[in-house]
Amino acid sequence: MATHFLMIIALFMALNALAFAAYFLDKQAAHKRRRRISERTLLTLALIGGSLGAVCAQKMLRHKTRKEPFRSILRAIIVFHVAAALLLSVGYLVLA
Numbered sequence: 001m002a003t004h005f006l007m008i009i010a011l012f013m014a015l016n017a018l019a020f021a022a023y024f025l026d027k028q029a030a031h032k033r034r035r036r037i038s039e040r041t042l043l044t045l046a047l048i049g050g051s052l053g054a055v056c057a058q059k060m061l062r063h064k065t066r067k068e069p070f071r072s073i074l075r076a077i078i079v080f081h082v083a084a085a086l087l088l089s090v091g092y093l094v095l096a
Helices: 002-031 039-061 070-095
Strands: none
Touching: 002 039, 039 070
16 A cells, blocks of 8 residues: 555656656747747646646746646646545545
8 A cells, every 4th residue: 555655656756847847848948949848748747647847847937827828727737636636535534
């Protein structure tokens, strides 16, 4: 059980690091006027578990902070993740 939990934490951290790195690379590409990472890819990384990394990168790098509907979609992903985490937590407590 503990190893499964550690694996989930490691996957979560890796996904968030990947999302942060993607934002960083996209920001660098924007400055150098090179080919960019698509918004779809950035949002997909957030959706599959990298939403915290995406938000941290957005704030720290000041990247994609004014772009709509990108901001709204990222916020919706975060709301979905928070709701899912709460439901999973409540479900775990009920089953315990």
